[in-house]
Amino acid sequence: MNPPLKVTSKPKMFTKKSPALRIDEADLKCKSKSGCDFFGNPEWDGYCSHCYRKERERQHNDQKKSPNRGESGSRASADSPLSLSVAKRFNKFEEKKQQQRQQQEKRNKFSKLASSLRKSTSIRETGRLPEPWLEQSPEVERIKQDYASHLASLSPEVRQLINKYIQGLCRTVCADANNMSIDELSEKVQKFYQILAQCMDAHNVNQELKESVLDYCEKFTMTVLHRNLFCPPTTTDEEKDLAIQKRIRQLNWVNAKHLDCCINETSEEVRDLVYTSLTDLLGMDSEKAPQDKLQAVVKCCRNIFLLLQSSVGGPASADEFLPALIFIVLKANPARLKSNINFVTRFCNASRLMTGEGGYYFTNLCCAVSFIENMTAQSLNLPELEFEQYMSGEVVPTSTWDSALMMYEGISLMYEHIAALDDMHKRADSVLEGTELLQNTMKKFVIEMKLNVEDILARTQITFNSEKVPTDIDTENPLSELLPPPIAPQVVMSGPQKMQSTLAYGKESLNLPGITKYAFPSDSELDALGTDSTPVDGVVTLPMSDSQEFLLTPSSTYGFSSLDELATPDELCAAQASLNFVQGLSAVNYEIDISDTCSDSSAGMSPHPPSVPMPEQKDSNSCLPEETGPASLLDTSESPTSKLLPSPIKPVVPGPGGDSGEGSSPTVMNTTAEDTDEVSQQKPLEPTANVSSITSSSEYQGFTAQGWKIQSIPCDTGPSDLKSTKRTKGNATL
Amino acid sequence: MANRGGAAQRPSPQTQGKICQFKLVLLGESAVGKSSLVLRFVKGQFHEYQESTIGAAFLTQTVCLEDTTVKFEIWDTAGQERYHSLAPMYYRGAQAAIIVYDITNMDSFGRAKVWVKELQRQASPNIVIALAGNKADLANSRAVECDEAQAYADENGLLFMETSAKTAKNVNEIFLAIAKKLPKNEQVSGSGSANQGRRLVESDTSAKTAGNCCK
Numbered sequence: 001m002n003p004p005l006k007v008t009s010k011p012k013m014f015t016k017k018s019p020a021l022r023i024d025e026a027d028l029k030c031k032s033k034s035g036c037d038f039f040g041n042p043e044w045d046g047y048c049s050h051c052y053r054k055e056r057e058r059q060h061n062d063q064k065k066s067p068n069r070g071e072s073g074s075r076a077s078a079d080s081p082l083s084l085s086v087a088k089r090f091n092k093f094e095e096k097k098q099q100q101r102q103q104q105e106k107r108n109k110f111s112k113l114a115s116s117l118r119k120s121t122s123i124r125e126t127g128r129l130p131e132p133w134l135e136q137s138p139e140v141e142r143i144k145q146d147y148a149s150h151l152a153s154l155s156p157e158v159r160q161l162i163n164k165y166i167q168g169l170c171r172t173v174c175a176d177a178n179n180m181s182i183d184e185l186s187e188k189v190q191k192f193y194q195i196l197a198q199c200m201d202a203h204n205v206n207q208e209l210k211e212s213v214l215d216y217c218e219k220f221t222m223t224v225l226h227r228n229l230f231c232p233p234t235t236t237d238e239e240k241d242l243a244i245q246k247r248i249r250q251l252n253w254v255n256a257k258h259l260d261c262c263i264n265e266t267s268e269e270v271r272d273l274v275y276t277s278l279t280d281l282l283g284m285d286s287e288k289a290p291q292d293k294l295q296a297v298v299k300c301c302r303n304i305f306l307l308l309q310s311s312v313g314g315p316a317s318a319d320e321f322l323p324a325l326i327f328i329v330l331k332a333n334p335a336r337l338k339s340n341i342n343f344v345t346r347f348c349n350a351s352r353l354m355t356g357e358g359g360y361y362f363t364n365l366c367c368a369v370s371f372i373e374n375m376t377a378q379s380l381n382l383p384e385l386e387f388e389q390y391m392s393g394e395v396v397p398t399s400t401w402d403s404a405l406m407m408y409e410g411i412s413l414m415y416e417h418i419a420a421l422d423d424m425h426k427r428a429d430s431v432l433e434g435t436e437l438l439q440n441t442m443k444k445f446v447i448e449m450k451l452n453v454e455d456i457l458a459r460t461q462i463t464f465n466s467e468k469v470p471t472d473i474d475t476e477n478p479l480s481e482l483l484p485p486p487i488a489p490q491v492v493m494s495g496p497q498k499m500q501s502t503l504a505y506g507k508e509s510l511n512l513p514g515i516t517k518y519a520f521p522s523d524s525e526l527d528a529l530g531t532d533s534t535p536v537d538g539v540v541t542l543p544m545s546d547s548q549e550f551l552l553t554p555s556s557t558y559g560f561s562s563l564d565e566l567a568t569p570d571e572l573c574a575a576q577a578s579l580n581f582v583q584g585l586s587a588v589n590y591e592i593d594i595s596d597t598c599s600d601s602s603a604g605m606s607p608h609p610p611s612v613p614m615p616e617q618k619d620s621n622s623c624l625p626e627e628t629g630p631a632s633l634l635d636t637s638e639s640p641t642s643k644l645l646p647s648p649i650k651p652v653v654p655g656p657g658g659d660s661g662e663g664s665s666p667t668v669m670n671t672t673a674e675d676t677d678e679v680s681q682q683k684p685l686e687p688t689a690n691v692s693s694i695t696s697s698s699e700y701q702g703f704t705a706q707g708w709k710i711q712s713i714p715c716d717t718g719p720s721d722l723k724s725t726k727r728t729k730g731n732a733t734l
Numbered sequence: 735m736a737n738r739g740g741a742a743q744r745p746s747p748q749t750q751g752k753i754c755q756f757k758l759v760l761l762g763e764s765a766v767g768k769s770s771l772v773l774r775f776v777k778g779q780f781h782e783y784q785e786s787t788i789g790a791a792f793l794t795q796t797v798c799l800e801d802t803t804v805k806f807e808i809w810d811t812a813g814q815e816r817y818h819s820l821a822p823m824y825y826r827g828a829q830a831a832i833i834v835y836d837i838t839n840m841d842s843f844g845r846a847k848v849w850v851k852e853l854q855r856q857a858s859p860n861i862v863i864a865l866a867g868n869k870a871d872l873a874n875s876r877a878v879e880c881d882e883a884q885a886y887a888d889e890n891g892l893l894f895m896e897t898s899a900k901t902a903k904n905v906n907e908i909f910l911a912i913a914k915k916l917p918k919n920e921q922v923s924g925s926g927s928a929n930q931g932r933r934l935v936e937s938d939t940s941a942k943t944a945g946n947c948c949k
Contacts (some may be wrong), residue, residue: 305789315790317769318810369819
């Protein structure tokens with residue numbers, strides 16, 4: 001008794017502090033009207049513990065007296081233990097069922113309200129009831145339409161009679177629905193059917209018509225009176241519904257195996273049929289007339305037979321059918337199952353219910369429900385303990401695990417396959433990509449090869465020709481040796497004369513090896529073109545250009561060997577001369593080397609130098625009268641090589657080089673053909689002065705001579721030009 | 735009799751005289767051949783099933799006697815022991831019952847005896863009960879002597895025949911015998927059955943008791 005006081009004393013303290021929140025002591029007292037002096041507790045609905053218990057007891061007793069009031073409570077308890085362990089297979093149906101249940105709850109509440117209202121009104125204005133059953137719903141209209149032809153074929157007398165009976169029944173049922181027990185009502189309705197049948201028999205209505213008219217009467221009255229007769233508040237149907245629903249939910253672990261039911265769950269066809277039969281069974285609730293409900297059951301059962309047929313391999317007997325039906329009922333857990341069954345048994349025409357397919361299947365449904373209600377461990381061939389565990393949800397049956405495992409197995413297999421397929425897909429893609437790449441590379445390769453081959457062909461043509469020519473030249477070399485003497489006199493001669501001589505010589509020399517042959521490569525390459533067209537001029541110009549230019553020009557063309565030679569000796573001539581002699585002797589070798597290098601070297605660059613050196617050499621030779629002997633030898637030896645190499649660039653290089661002053665070798669290379677052309681064209685005029693200057697400096701000539709010698713060698717390597725230029729520059733500075 | 739039976743199977747549309755409809759329940763342990771028996775009787779089939787035959791649980795067949803047409807509505811029942819307690823729902827309101835056993839299986843005969851007892855106690859008092867020893871074609875491995883069964887049948891006032899769904903032996907005959915024995919003057923689909931139909935609902939209790947008594 002004390003603790004509540006203590007508890008309530010706290011708020012009091014607070015109330016003093018903040019009057020706004022002040023609570024009267026009376027509010028905190030127990031709500032009990034009996035004047036209980038203890039404090040109440042919100043947890044106990046404002047009662048003290050003692051009064052709360054009393055109140056609870058009182059409510060409980062009330063509930064027992066009028067079962068309807070307790071519904072909300074019992075329903076809540078029925079809903080709560082749901083579905084933690086629900087097998088997921090039938091989730092869909094579980095949802096449907098829940099929806100139905102909710103609808104049902106609403107409907108029930110509404111109908112109860114309505115019925116109670118109706119009751120009050122009917123009490124007030126009995127007799128002159130506005131006949132609520134006459135406010136016809138579209139459903140009733142449809143029934144009327146469906147049976148219009150049958151009714152029309154009745155004699156008007158019979159029709160009137162029937163209408164009278166129907167109205168009478170509806171009126172009495174509406175009036176007395178809540179005053180009569182459900183059995184009395186059922187009796188009344190059954191009597192009504194019998195009277196109708198007798199009436200029609202009396203009027204000699206033919207059998208078929210009689211049946212259909214009976215159907216009509218049943219459908220019509222039951223649809224109209226559905227509200228009053230379906231699950232009326234005077235019965236405990238609803239509680240039974242909830243009980244069976246809860247029971248079925250508890251039994252959700254039961255599977256086909258437990259029931260010895262030969263449903264082949266792995267077959268898709270069978271599964272579809274299971275679902276259709278489930279929906280058929282669920283559809284029973286949505287029908288209003290008992291006959292239609294019966295038809296729903298029949299439909300469901302026929303589907304079950306269909307699905308059994310595929311599993312059994314023949315017409316299924318009751319041995320297979322009943323377990324299957326139980327299984328379906330368990331899985332469907334139809335809403336208001338008991339109410340529906342009771343409604344049908346009470347108000348369906350008994351002759352329909354006891355005979356025929358509908359009767360048989362309905363009996364089976366009743367059997368299934370009864371079996372479910374009374375299901376024990378024994379009836380499932382399970383040990384008692386196991387059954388209890390399953391029922392309490394402690395243990396999930398292994399079969400569920402089995403099926404889950406099976407499913408998992410299947411799914412994992414599926415994933416495996418999908419992964420494998422993906423992998424294969426990727427591989428196929430990569431293969432395709434690879435093939436595409438390969439194709440492209442092949443194409444490229446072909447093109448490149450073509451180009452290369454063209455290039456090489458172009459070059460090699462030259463080289464081959466040049467090879468052949470040089471050999472000719474070599475053979476002629478002795479002749480050229482013979483030639484020097486003419487050059488020597490030229491040296492002695494004055495500048496202009498030299499010029500001419502050199503020109504002539506150059507031309508000759510060029511012509512000899514075959515300028516025409518050079519022309520071919522020149523066509524293929526721009527630089528070559530420019531240079532090629534001007535080789536003769538170039539020959540002329542080169543010697544005239546400054547010493548630097550000379551150095552530059554050879555530098556671009558220099559090969560390793562030439563550089564080495566340059567690097568080692570400033571002492572020059574003698575040693576070189578000796579070398580040259582040797583080279584001259586072994587000119588053939590040189591030529592071969594050059595040809596190889598030419599073919600190896602990149603396009604364009606390599607061919608240019610030789611042409612220049614050619615004339616230069618001759619010029620140098622011409623410039624160096626003292627050295628004529630060796631020079632001539634050098635010339636002879638080198639001239640062929642220079643010819644082999646694409647000389648045209650050389651002339652180009654010097655031209656612009658001379659114009660721009662000191663240009664790095666690459667820039668020289670870059671100069672366009674046009675410029676070179678112009679330059680080359682202009683050059684012929686310039687040389688005279690230059691030549692004279694050159695001639696004046698004998699030392700330079702020596703250098704140049706070296707360069708030329710070197711040039712002849714360098715021709716071999718195009719790419720090495722850069723290095724060579726650097727070195728040559730160095731040399732030049734030296 | 736066999737002759738007439740064969741001819742009588744086919745229902746003639748214009749039936750002279752009255753039509754009597756009877757509900758016949760098949761009882762017996764599972765796998766004794768209840769549905770085979772019915773399929774043989776109704777469809778003339780054994781193992782060569784037609785597409786139209788969906789199920790063998792509920793079938794109807796008409797038999798013509800001299801002046802009346804007897805329409806059988808044959809209700810098959812699940813024979814498993816676990817469903818035994820549900821049987822009363824099936825045989826309630828039935829005018830006839832065939833209790834089937836397998837002559838090669840002594841246990842099934844024992845079960846048949848239990849059924850007989852139960853029917854005599856719980857079914858409608860004037861129900862016609864027939865005892866059928868099925869699988870007569872397997873006489874080699876016979877376990878139940880014909881005489882023994884005949885003696886039992888006589889003792890309990892049952893019709894008795896050894897039948898074979900496979901060879902069609904005595905199949906039509908047993909149904910004809912039942913048809914003959916059934917009272918034809920009684921109105922079948924009248925108020926009597928209506929009451930029984932209504933009682934279906936309260937069957938749970940009776941089913942329970944039935945189950946208990948069998949345990």
